[in-house]
Amino acid sequence: MAREPNILLTGTPGVGKTTLGKELAGRTGLTYINVGELAKEGNLYEGYDEEYSCPILDEDRVVDELEDKMSEGGIIVDYHGCDFFPERWFHIVFVLRTDNSILYDRLENRSYSGKKLEDNIQCEIFQTIYEEAMESYREEIVHQLPSNTPEDLERNLDQIIQWIEQWMKDNN
Numbered sequence: 092m093a094r095e096p097n098i099l100l101t102g103t104p105g106v107g108k109t110t111l112g113k114e115l116a117g118r119t120g121l122t123y124i125n126v127g128e129l130a131k132e133g134n135l136y137e138g139y140d141e142e143y144s145c146p147i148l149d150e151d152r153v154v155d156e157l158e159d160k161m162s163e164g165g166i167i168v169d170y171h172g173c174d175f176f177p178e179r180w181f182h183i184v185f186v187l188r189t190d191n192s193i194l195y196d197r198l199e200n201r202s203y204s205g206k207k208l209e210d211n212i213q214c215e216i217f218q219t220i221y222e223e224a225m226e227s228y229r230e231e232i233v234h235q236l237p238s239n240t241p242e243d244l245e246r247n248l249d250q251i252i253q254w255i256e257q258w259m260k261d262n263n
């Protein structure tokens with residue numbers, strides 16, 4: 092069977108990882124995995140964060156759960172963090188970026204408010220996830236993608252699909 096790359100889509104909540112990841116999977120046949128959903132289904136938590144009113148991800152169990160699939164290849168992983176995945180898993184990392192005012196509206200539409208909303212906007216302003224990605228992976232494989240408009244989405248899809256095709260040629 093042909094080798095396929097593993098792709099990480101990361102960035103602040105609301106930047107469009109799920110939208111891009113599902114569409115990319117649909118167009119390429121790669122498998123989309125949403126780590127938030129995976130954790131919910133498997134109850135892969137290790138406690139509860141009172142401040143943010145959300146469960147705390149059990150990162151080790153998430154990694155164990157994904158290990159076999161990742162070693163087969165052809166996986167698109169979507170998560171708003173990236174420092175706990177084994178570096179060797181990913182052939183390329185995309186950090187989606189959204190302008191603050193646009194992100195604000197998207198998160199409000201998702202019923203984020205108060206501290207949770209403000210903290211996520213700050214996360215984007217301070218490019219927290221981009222820096223996390225640059226610290227966790229080789230800089231050459233980390234790419235930022237603008238994710239503000241439907242045109243951005245199409246451009247990102249085209250660019251990633253081209254990259255996948257080239258990777259497949261080079262590795263098979």
Ligand code: DAT
Pocket residue numbers: 102103104105106107108109110111197238239240241242243244
């Ligand atoms: P994430 O998975 O990063 O939390 P999402 O895919 O759920 O983000 O997208 C959040 C919202 O923004 C959703 O209503 C779809 C919309 N959206 C995503 N990408 C977009 C884009 N490039 N242009 C316009 N809207 C977009």
